Amino acid sequence: MAVSETSWIILAARGAGRYDVPFLMIDLHCHILHGLDDGPRELEGSIALARALVADGITIAVATPHVYKGRLDVRDRELVRQRIAELAAHVPELKVLPGAEVRMVPDLLERVEAAKDFFLLGEGAALLLEIPDLILPSGLQDIVFELRQMGLNTVLAHPERNVVLRNDWNAVSDLVDGGTLLQITDRHILGSAGREIERFCRKLIEAELAFAVASDAHGDQRRMPALTAARDRLRRWFSPQQVDPLFDANPAALLAGTR
Numbered sequence: 700m701a702v703s704e705t706s707w708i709i710l711a712a713r714g715a716g717r718y719d720v721p722f723l724m725i726d727l728h729c730h731i732l733h734g735l736d737d738g739p740r741e742l743e744g745s746i747a748l749a750r751a752l753v754a755d756g757i758t759i760a761v762a763t764p765h766v767y768k769g770r771l772d773v774r775d776r777e778l779v780r781q782r783i784a785e786l787a788a789h790v791p792e793l794k795v796l797p798g799a800e801v802r803m804v805p806d807l808l809e810r811v812e813a814a815k816d817f818f819l820l821g822e823g824a825a826l827l828l829e830i831p832d833l834i835l836p837s838g839l840q841d842i843v844f845e846l847r848q849m850g851l852n853t854v855l856a857h858p859e860r861n862v863v864l865r866n867d868w869n870a871v872s873d874l875v876d877g878g879t880l881l882q883i884t885d886r887h888i889l890g891s892a893g894r895e896i897e898r899f900c901r902k903l904i905e906a907e908l909a910f911a912v913a914s915d916a917h918g919d920q921r922r923m924p925a926l927t928a929a930r931d932r933l934r935r936w937f938s939p940q941q942v943d944p945l946f947d948a949n950p951a952a953l954l955a956g957t958r
């Protein structure tokens with residue numbers, strides 16, 4: 700990892716209450732780069748989303764375009780870097796790190812092994828994994844185990860969207876016990892996907908099974924960042940010690956490779 704990226708992460712960790720500087724949030728999951736997936740189509744949309752993230756209090760965002768066959772692929776890694784550089788010229792106050800939201804496919808491990816730096820969050824030691832909403836893939840635990848053997852953490856994107864997990868608490872604890880880190884989406888805490896999902900998010904945080912809250916912002920009107928609002932809502936229910944690390948210290952540790 701480049702020195703400049705490391706210093707940003709340390710700065711964020713300082714914001715996590717360890718030093719007397721303002722609170723800084725990190726967004727581990729957003730579709731901020733244009734023309735790569737169902738995020739913004741043009742650079743203007745990407746700039747607008749970056750400004751919205753800054754206005755929401757976010758200092759570091761990991762760009763996580765969808766990766767699966769037929770969409771973004773390993774050969775496009777330079778394109779991701781180019782898009783980040785282009786965006787940085789317009790919104791320098793937001794540090795954008797490269798990453799990906801990787802769909803669970805049968806040859807996932809081979810693909811990751813062949814091009815680790817393309818798939819990882821901020822070039823740290825973690826992979827953001829996406830699963831379908833309606834089934835829990837049977838090989839999920841094995842994939843998490845194999846990735847751990849490769850020295851990689853698995854962050855599961857928005858587990859609250861998965862109907863099987865919502866109805867099977869044992870399956871949730873098994874995943875966490877197996878080392879899966881759960882990333883909740885900010886808007887779901889605020890009820891954008893309905894009461895059932897909102898309650899499930901709350902239950903995950905209450906049981907201390909959640910690892911991070913991220914925006915999964917796409918820049919359209921429905922999916923804009925709401926991290927500050929989600930944090931404020933959670934602070935009504937839980938202590939700052941339970942809430943704040945989900946927004947700063949946990950993602951900072953992940954990106955710094957110390958998790």
Ligand SMILES: [Fe+2]
Binds near residue numbers: 728730800856915
């Ligand atoms: Fe996403």
